[in-house]
Amino acid sequence: MAVWCCIASAANYVSGKMEFEILHTDSNSNGRTGVVRTAHGEFRTPAFMPVGTRGTVKGIVPDLLKQTGSEIILGNTYHLILRPGVDVIEQAGGLHKFTGWDGSILTDSGGFQVFSLAQLRKIDDEGVSFSSHIDGQVIRLEPAEVTRIQNRLGADIIMAFDECPPWPVDFEKAKEAVERTIRWAKICKEVHERDEQWLFGIVQGSLFTELRDICVQELVALDFPGYALGGLSVGESAELRKKIVDEFAPKLPADKPRYLMGVGMPIDIVDSVASGIDMFDCVLPTRNGRNGYAFTSSGPVKLRNEQYKFDFGPIDANCSCYCCRKFSRAYVRHLFLVGEMLGPILLSIHNVSFFQKLMNDIRQSIKENKLSELVEKVHNVWEDRRDC
């Protein structure tokens, strides 16, 4: 930490009470490694954020989550509004106090969930009305209100309220969504007032590069402290997604954090880092962890398989997580076969640790200008193993 203070240069991006420092840029790609400093410590980039939809990364107590190497997690505003409600969290003293996670937190704006989960959705230029997927209750979300809610939830990074169209979507609908996303981003920016929180803009535009170009241009003019690529990982092929990320990550301001929402598999992550992305979130490590699917340094391991019945080695011999230090494949397999909660718990811990070790390897490889070697290695292990 002391070292970082000493080498802090004029290139650091500072806004409000937060700071982004790029420590090294890979000489052979757009990959860069750095650190974001928030009111709740710092997180190193490229960073992977485990998803804590409803105020908990499923099955992992905060202390064990810290041990996975996670420094920032994600919470879903949409879910938290529905249950327990923003009043409860605010009165608890904010999301950190409520959940017991004292590292950094990012909340999304709910835009994605409104468009993927909510029923009877009616969108207009001012916002969205929809029925809760829990009890059908009609809820109205508008950009100003969503920003105020996120101010009250108290995450370190909050997201502008955007319109996230499904995929595929025709040009006209995508254009409308981009126009609303830009209009709403302005409102969010005007309303946002806590200087210990960063508000990020979200670039939409589906796979239409001219729409994404417009969106980038307008949002950059608004001078957000960070930018996300949204509307991806919604059903399009990995190839099409990669083209968008390759083109648009570098178009986002170089001195600010760049966040690729909802991505992804190890290959997607290393490729996107090489394009210049700094932040990721994805449910895969925990969702797959609950289904007996282990991410390992030699590829996927489906622990329910008979072949692991007498396998007393760790899930991943190259992993030093709590699960791999203490338990065998045979034991975790047993837990899954009998339906014991401890199976999902241990495998979620391992999978999150796997992703954090990947991020660590990525950061190290960038420092050594060897990101391309790591990208190749990850492709060799995970190519043709995207389905999970």
Added chain:
Amino acid sequence: MAVWCCIASAANYVSGKMEFEILHTDSNSNGRTGVVRTAHGEFRTPAFMPVGTRGTVKGIVPDLLKQTGSEIILGNTYHLILRPGVDVIEQAGGLHKFTGWDGSILTDSGGFQVFSLAQLRKIDDEGVSFSSHIDGQVIRLEPAEVTRIQNRLGADIIMAFDECPPWPVDFEKAKEAVERTIRWAKICKEVHERDEQWLFGIVQGSLFTELRDICVQELVALDFPGYALGGLSVGESAELRKKIVDEFAPKLPADKPRYLMGVGMPIDIVDSVASGIDMFDCVLPTRNGRNGYAFTSSGPVKLRNEQYKFDFGPIDANCSCYCCRKFSRAYVRHLFLVGEMLGPILLSIHNVSFFQKLMNDIRQSIKENKLSELVEKVHNVWEDRRDC
């Protein structure tokens, strides 16, 4: 620890590689406090054993389980035979290595489960044939084989294979069960050969005191290193159970550990300690923990209730467990309402901690000859609150 070594007296009961030392006896009751030393450390008595039916205390990783104050846990031979099977556990190096729990373990003999869970049960003088409750597979258990299986599982304390009749049962059936239990206990004793394990005898006889008398007499003649009262907590009233425990705990050898199987609520525990019981096991803290029922120093708290929505205090202000140090009633309630795994995890941790704190208070009160005060206090809180 050093103190215990210094005051170790000729009164210590030593058998094989294990030892039971009584440190203090309450001057106003039969309650006593001491320590059992096993190959996996020591556990203080009176001891409460959380139940780890299938090789895990549900939802609690071993490190957090240690933090609850648990020093010995229970595993169910019947369940472990079915899944993953004794071969897997033996090849893993035994139950401790397989499960990652390095404290002491007791395995029951499966007698209780055979009679409560198994289908198509056929009992004869040599053993029991039954269909597995999992897949209908026909399994035969006989006392010699059950002992060998427990030798292979490798717990520190193992139990003789007994016939545990249901309640109510007529005198003739209860008598038959006692006769078989005695005959089988002899076989178990002959077969058992690992001197780092203690084999306990189990006293049956339902509520018929003359049958229990016979059973005690015969089993004591066999000189087991410890004795359990079995066949209780199977549906009889607390009052009837208490009468049996009050009469028969003192009839078991005073220098050896006495174990009351499957009990119970806080009142049952303190009352039984006063009768001279040293060991307990019960699923209540974890089962209730999965259902939103908290044990607290002021009685039960049903966390799903609306009244806790904005209650940001700990589940129990007198508790210093991981859950109470870090999380609020409002948060744990939220987790239960949205169905997040972390709810059962945290509340199981708290409830087990509550039971371990109760045991700690019991041990302390015995040292101070104040057990009767504690018994009264526990009755005041829990009387009329047996249902859960």
